[in-house]
Amino acid sequence: MADTSLTIVGAGVVGLAIAARLAARHRGLVLLERNPRHGQETSSRNSEVVHAGIYYPPGSWKARLCVEGSRLVREAAVRHGIPQLRCGKLVVATTEAELPGLDDLFERAAANDVPLRRLTAREIQSLEPQVASVGGLNSPTTGVVSAHGLMDVFLHLALDAGAILKTRARLVSLERRTADWRVEVETPAGPESFTSERVVNAAGLEADAVAALAGIDVEAAGYRQHWCKGSYFATAKRGVVSRLVYPVPGAHSLGIHAILDVSGRLRFGPDVEYLPERVADYTVGDARRAGFGAAVRRMLPGIADADLAPDTSGIRPRLQGPRDGFRDFVIAEESARGFPGLVNLLGIDSPGLTASPAIAAAVERLVA
Ligand SMILES: Cc1cc2nc3c(=O)[nH]c(=O)nc-3n(C[C@H](O)[C@H](O)[C@H](O)COP(=O)(O)OP(=O)(O)OC[C@H]3O[C@@H](n4cnc5c(N)ncnc54)[C@H](O)[C@@H]3O)c2cc1C
Incomplete structure (x- = not known):
């Protein structure tokens, strides 16, 4: 035995x-x-985002387990007193050319049985006055949990x-x-x-x-597995947004987004950097600041490069390489x-x- x-x-x-x-x-x-x-x-x-399940192909493990896991994490947080933020999230288009991307997301979320609501630029402005957009989506079930x-x-x-x-x-x-x-x-x-x-x-x-x-x-x-690093920058500014704000996703990432943690601290990230070698280097170089600033200002024009400070990073274990689907x-x-x-x-x-x-x-x- x-x-x-x-x-x-x-x-x-x-x-x-x-x-x-x-x-x-x-x-x-x-x-x-x-x-x-x-x-x-x-x-x-x-x-630390509790994703709703809007991004993943219907029927995939990622779609099914995300939807089920989101419910289980939120229930566990209530039952065991784990800090969580039920803040919801916006996905915003910043140009007319990005609007079809919102339609794709809307259809995918419907296929995954995840609630999502279309918002006009004016509605987004009234929810989040500092966010610039031409339209977007509201995901009320996305939140944040203390990992x-x-x-x-x-x-x-x-x-x-x-x-x-x-x-x-x-x-x-x-x-x-x-x-x-x-x-x-x-x-x-x-x-x-x-x-x-x-x-x-x-x-x-x-x-x-x-x-x-x-x-x-x-x-x-x-x-x-490929090792794919994601870095964050943080800002000390408070009260910029009250929910998570994401751009329309790209082919290989959700895009640099604005995330709150359970204490209300605001960070931006993660970016996508495939590491050439399997070395867990978590340093976040200041050289990335200008790139982060430009990405953030597309959604939040009031954030200057000087408002950003290098924060943490993590490494994703990915089966797909940089050019794979x-x-x-x-x-x-x-x-x-x-x-x-x-x-x-x-x-x-x-x-x-x-x-x-x-x-x-x-x-x-x-x-x-
Ligand atoms: C930048 C970034 C942002 C992310 N954002 C989100 C998000 O917002 N929401 C979300 O749902 N997911 C997110 N994820 C994904 C999520 O963090 C991971 O999917 C999850 O943490 C994976 O957990 P794990 O237990 O599989 O891996 P890990 O946390 O890596 O745990 C694996 C453990 O195995 C141990 N180990 C390895 N080899 C050995 C060995 N030989 N012997 C003994 N122990 C060993 C390691 O030390 C480690 O502790 C993100 C990931 C990254 C990198």
Whole structure:
């Protein structure tokens, strides 16, 4: 008999949500995290937006899990007192040429069953006097949540149900045996190993490397992840907007947008920068300020470059490269590849924070 029935690699928001959902059924579930604390990577380096689900192709994992996850996150925030902002969001066209982009979004949201309302430039002006636009959309169900608050709740639910969090424990080897997996980790006290009936790979930026450790040919499977950095600039100005304000999205990103956090602090970002090497450099260079200023002023003409200061950044694990089209989340039980009991989660970029409790429900069905 294996030492544990389930091991989850990675204590970001996704691994934590899965642990919270499955800990009661898998007593002694092990959650491995290489860092000293949970949630120190992408899950604490994002916009904290609870997306409504207006951007993703109908029927995709991203569309379905975003819509379901948004409901679950908002419910969890109420039940557990996690700070959230139910502020809604505007998507604004700043030129006539962008108006068809709003129509596309409106149709996609309808197909995903997400409420969205068209607004005239005058209506936008009365809601957000500092925003310049020729028209837009209002998404009342988009909001903001404290990512740390959400992760702390998932962790406590998991620990209360008997899960074991091992920090400073880096997975270094994963070997399929006849009836279970041999898991080897590196810890400050030296190497440790144990056996597990099932393994869930929720390793974020390293999810492709962990799949490769298990024996999967990641190139052949289409699992190779690109690292795509997104930087933010912040402003000390208060009262500029009272809801999130986004431009019409481009082919590869939602565009630099105005986001509030739960304390009302205003930031702009993230931009899109594919990293040539897999090095987690989170520096935000001041050289980006003018580009950010120009993008922000298209929607908010009153923001000067001097109002902006470099803030945080995060790195998206993306399956699509800079010139590729849409790629969905990979959420796969790998029996068909000869690796029973392994569930791989790859390409969990946005809306992964929003979708996290719904991803956990999907994983529960796969490991059942
Ligand atoms: C700039 C940016 C903005 C975003 N904005 C939003 C947003 O507004 N709304 C939204 O819904 N989503 C957003 N996202 C996406 C969201 O942040 C991610 O989808 C989500 O955080 C992914 O969580 P995760 O648990 O999969 O990954 P992570 O948080 O990266 O967690 C993975 C964990 O695995 C650990 N790990 C890796 N390898 C090993 C190993 N070998 N052994 C042990 N541990 C290991 C890591 O240390 C890490 O803690 C954004 C992302 C970025 C980068």
